[in-house]
Amino acid sequence: PHFEAVRTGAYTITEQYAAECGYSLMVLPLLGHVELRASYFSCHTDNKSPREVICEVNYMEVSVQREAYSPVPSQWQVMFQRDGDLLSPMNLSEARKQGYVIKLTDRRVVLRTAYGQPESFSVKVNGVPVELVHATLLSRQGWLVFMVDLVAACSMEGLYDSGYITWETPQALYPRLDSAQISVGLNGELMMQSVAEKRGYIVDNRNTTVHISIPYNADGGYRKSLVSGELYEYYILHLYVEQTSQKKDHIDTRLRFHGTLVTPLLLHPVFTENTVLEDRTFTVYLGDVPEDVKLAAVHVNGHLTNASVHTIVKVVQPNNTHGYTLKVPFDDPVVTQQFCKENATLLYRLDINYTLTVEPESNSIYHVASVMTLMDIPPAFYGQCYESGISFKLDHRPFDYLWEISFGTDLLTSELAAQHGYILSNDSQSLLLNVPLFTHGYQYNGFFATFEILMRDRETSAVQSSTVKTCPFPATELICSTDGTMTVVVDLSLALPSGGSPGRTSLLDNKCGPKETDDTRALFSFPINNCGSIIKLAEAYVTYENE
Template identity: 90%
Template sequence: MVDLVAACSMHEGLFDRGYIMWETPEALYPRLDSTQISVGLNGELMMQSVAQERGYIVDNLNTTVHISIPYNADGGYRKSLVSGELYEYYILHLYVEQTSQKKDNIDTRLRFHGTLVTPLLLHPVFTENRTVLEDHTFTVYLGDVPEDVKLAAVHVNGHLTNASVHTIVKVVQPNNTHGYTLKVPFDDPVVIQQFSKENATLLYRLDIDYTLTVEPENNTFYHVASVTALTDISPPAFYGLCYESGIGFKLDHRPFDYLWEISVGTDLLTSELAAQHGYILSNDSQSLLLNVPLFTHGYQYSNVTLKGFFATFEILVRDRETSAVQSSTVKTCPFPTTELIMCSTDGRMTAVVDLSLAILSGGSPGRTSLIDNKCGPKEADGTRALFSFPVSSCGSIIKLAKEYVTYENEIFFSQKLPFKKNPVDSNHDEDGIKLQCTYPLAGLHRLFSVYKFESDTIGIGRIVHPEHFTEGSQSTTTELMTMPTTRRITRPVSLRLAYHPPAQYFKVSRFLKKLSKKGWLLYFHVWGKNNLT
C-alpha cells in the first residue's frame, strides 16, 4: 500500500519590467534533502546554460523559487490586438521540473505545465524622417510593424498614394518586425509648400495617414505622421543657349517664382513687350521659353571684326515689391559678320559694309574712306570694310527732325579708282554708300557736345546702298533696333556742318531746355538758315 500526496504551486504568474514571473516553493517536501529546478517552454526542458543565454532567471528567495522569462522569448506566442490603438500580448507555455533527492539517491520529480499570459501591451509603430534635402524627395520610414500587421493604404495630404509617382518599399527587420519606406518628390502636387519671404525659406510639409490591418481578423487601425523639409529659396535662374539666329533662354517654373518679376533692362518681360521687340515668347505651366533674334532690342555687341562679333543679352530678375535686381542671367554668343551697323549709346557708329557691288574691278575696300578722307576702314578684306568712329566725327552730317536726330556719313573710294557709275545717269559720280545712326531726341542727355555723347538707348542704324549699285533694286538697310510703330519719323532737315568735327561748331543754350519741342525745332531751323547758308 502506497500513501501518495502531490503538491503544486497555485501562483498565476505576473508581468514586471519585460519579464513574466512565476513562483513555487523551494521544497514542496521538506523531508527531501535537496531540490533542482529545470525550466523550458512547450513541454521541452533546456539546459541551464542555454536558459541563461536566452535571459531566463532562476532565483531562490526565502525558500521560494522565482522564475523570470523574457516576455518575448523564443517559443512563445505573440498576437496583435486593436483597441483604439495597436496592442499586443504574449503567451508562454511554461514547463518546470523540480527534482528532489533522498539520501538513498532516489529522485522525486514534480513537473509543472502552465500557461502564462502578459497583459495587453501598447505596441506603437513609429515614423522616421530620412529625407535628404539635396535629393528633393521626402523619404519617410514606418517601422516596428508586427508580423501579423499589414499596410493597407497610405494617404498623403489627403490624397491616396499614386504608385506611378510615389514609391513604397517593404523592409524586413531581424526582430520579427518589418517596415515601409515611402518616397514623395518635393515637386509633387500633393506636397504642401509654405513660403517665408522674410526668412527667404520654403517649407515642404507632408501629412501622412497610414492604414494598417491586423490579420487574420482584418481589424483596422491608423497611424498619422507629419514630416517637413526646410530649404532656402533663390531667385529663378535661366538657362541660356546660342542659336544661329540669336540667343534662347529657358526657365523651369517653380511654385514660388511669383515672388519675382522678369525684365529686360527696365521693361517687364510680357507678351506685349515680346511682340513689340520681335522676341519669341512661350510660357506655360511647366516652363518659360524666350528666343531673342539677333539685332533686336536689349543686345550688347563687342569685339566686332570682319570675321565675327560677340552679342550679349541679359535677363534681370527683380523683387516684385521693391523692383530691386535680385539676380541676372547673362549669355554671350559669337556670331559671324556679314553686313551690319551698330549705333552705341556713347555715340559710336560701327559698320561692316559689303562693297563688292560698289567698286570697280581691281579696287580694294581698304582704299575707301568716309567724308573725311582721313577716316579709313579699321579692317578690310576683298569685299568688305569695317568702319568705327564717333558719330560726330569724320565729316558726319547731322539731320534734325521733330523727335529724332540722325548722324549720316558716306563711304567713298579713292579718286583714282572711283565707285561704279550708273551708265544711264551720269549724276551718280559722287554717289557713296550712306551710313546713318538715328537717336530719339528725348533720350539724349547732351546734343552736339564736343566732350561727351550720352544717350539712354542705342541708335537705329542703316546702311543705304545707292539703287544703281544693285541694278534697280531697293536700297539695302540693316537695323539693329525695331522702331516703335506708334511713332513716325518726320523727314529730317539737313544741317551740313564742318567736318573736323561738325559738333564743335554747334552749341545749345540752356534756355532751350525750357522750350517746347516745337519752339526748339524752330530755333534750330532759323539758326541754321541764318548761319549755314
C-alpha cells in the same frame, strides 16, 4: 480539434476529462498552434517513474511509490486537510464525483485534481502564492492501518517586469525536502544551462525563493498583435520547469511545472520618418510594422493611392518587422502647397493615412502622419542656348507677383525689351524672353557670352536669386559695342600654314595680339580707333577697318 485517448477503447478528452485523467490541451488558433500533453500517470498510460509532482496548466498531480498494501479501491478512504483541519473521510468513488482522481496500481498511488477545488487552499510559501492539496489515504487490513500522505503544491506566480516574464517558486516547495537542481525550458523541452544563459534566461536564488526570468520575446515563444483602439502586442511563453529534490532516503522527488505565462498588452507604435531627396521628392518610411500586420491602404491628402500611382515598396527588417517606403514628388498634384510670405518660402505638405490590418482577424488600425518641407521659392528662369542668342523661360505661379525681373539695375518691361532688341512674350502660362547675342547685358569671356537675370523682392529690391546662362560664341562673329570696343572671333584654320599658331597673329598694329586663342581661332578685342585701324568718313557714317 477533437482528441481521444485510445487503449482498451476510445475516450474523448473533454475539458473535464482532461483535468481528471492527466491531459492538458492547448489550442491557439490565431497562432496556428495546437498542443496535447499527457502525464506519465494519465489514464490509459503505462508508466514507470520516480516520485512525481506535476503542476499542469489545468490540474495538479502527485504520484508516489506504493508499498505492499491492497490495491483494491473499495478498501481505501481519503481525508483532505485544509488550513490545518482534517475534513470528513470519503471513499474513492465519492472523491471521484467531487473531481478527485485517486488511482492505485500495483506500484503507484496517484492523486490528480483540477485547480480551485473546495478542498484545496492557497498559502504563501516564502512570499510566493502556492495552491496546495493535502490528502491522506487510509486502508485497514486486519489489525494494520496503512496511510499514504499525498501533497500537491504548485506555485501560481507569474509576473512581467522590464522586458522579462518572471516565474517564482519557493526554493524548497516541500519543507522536508532539500532542493537540488532546477532546469528550465519552453514548450515541454528543457535546455542546457549554457544555452539558457545565451538566450538571456536568468535563474537566481533570492533568499529562499527561485526567480526565473525569460525575455518576453525569447525564441520558442509566441507573439500576437491586437487592436484595442491602438496597436498592441502580447507574448506567450509555455514555461517548463523541472525541480529535483532529495530526501534523506536519497529518493528523488521531481516537480514538473507547465505554465502559460502571458505578458500584459504592450503598446506597439509604428513610426514614420521623412527624407527629402535632392530630386524634390518626399520619401516617407513607415517602420516597425509587426510581421502579422499588413498594409491595406494608403490615402495621401485624402486621395487613395497604390503602387501603380506612387512608389510604395515593402522593406523587410531582420527583427521580424517590416516597413513601407512611399515616394511622392513635390510637383505631384496631390501635394499641397502653401506660401509663407514672411520668409519667402513655399511649404510642401503631405497628410498620409495608413490603413494597417492585423491578420488573420482583419482588424484595422489607422496611422496618420503629416510630413512637410520648406523650400525657397523665388522664380527661376530656365535658360537655353540657341544659334544666335539665349532664350529664357519662366513658368508662372500664383505668388510670382512678389518679385521683379531685372538686368543689373534695369527692370524688365515691354519698353526696355524693345529698346534693347529683346524678344518678349508673356501669357497666363509662362514668360518667354529671347536675348539675341551681342545685345545689351551680355558679358564676354573668351569665346563665351554670359547673360544674367536677377529676381528682386518687389518691396525691398533685394536680390533673392539669379539665373545665369553662358553660351559659346559662333565661330566668326563681330561685335561693335556702344563704348567703342570691337570684339571679333576669327577662324584661321584655312589661313595658317601647317603647324602655324593663332597666337602668333596680330592686327595691323603688331602690338595688338589676340586676347585668347585655341587651336584654330583667335579672339581680338580693341578700341575701334586704335591698333592701326583705318578710319573712313562718309556723309552719314564713319567706317573703322582693321585686318
